[in-house]
Amino acid sequence: MELKREDKKILHRLQSNFPLTTRPFKALAEELGLEEQEVLQRTRAMAEKGLIRRLGPIIDTHEMGNTASLMAMRVPEQRIEEVSRIINAYTGVSHNYLRKGKNKEIPYNLWFTMSAPNKQELTKTIKEIEEKTGLKVRNLPTTKKFKIGVKFNIYRGE
């Protein structure tokens, strides 16, 4: 999708603090010097094209009282699709990637993040995955957060 200057302006602005007012797109339009309908239509188009994954709450699992963790597994090449299907079937799984070490060999290749209502549930699911796959799951919970916040510079590269 070819992004017009207006699209970039909107996309940039949409990445933080969506207005919590009765007419949020009108509020945005006023800020950006555009019309409400234009902001709405451009936002819809970017959502349809998949540029905007979603517009809404970015939930903090931990603050919701839930627990989340990063898991790593060593999966034989020929079983990757099968094991991924087993993992993805859990709704708590939000990311699942096949990763390879570039400068060094590492013991894991499948990396996924999973959240659960509590630690016991998380442990139970890990055990279930281990039983279903016959493979070991390495649990790597966060012990300290230094940064979290995916915001991209829309204007870079111009």
Added chain:
Amino acid sequence: MKKYLQDKPAIGSKDSKTADPIDIRLLKHIQDGIPLVERPYKEIGDALGLSEEEVISRIKGLLETKKVRRFAASVAHRKIGINSNAMCVWRVPSERVEKVGKIMASFPEVTHCYERPTFPDWPYNLFTMIHGYTDEECEKVIEAMKKRTGLEDYVILYSEKEFKKTGTRI
């Protein structure tokens, strides 16, 4: 944001770590995105039997108690040309983690920076996610991170395949 947060008091769950049932119902309804219409909060309210005002107020409350980190758009970075996503893991002596973590986090290209436990087969305790237009661009950032911290033991992991990517759901 302040402006939007201040105009009306928030309702919903006030304490941290206790989720109000209506808040949960609201979050479940909007976690995949709000409707892109003139009055999205009214449409959400109509679906849940809440007033537009209450929907707005509850979202404000969820932001105040930090149960919602941001209320905003999630951008598909690959579709805007940010094609490279490197996970770089570092072996950092425990007494240096605090300082190094802060330095790593200060790079704008670093979107996530976490400390995690180590194991006999896994000595890397600091995880960083770097986003860039190309792998080379990410690696330049990694070079700079190396220089600034003096760390030598690290692994760059590129995603070869994405099997799943959604927002955090409840």
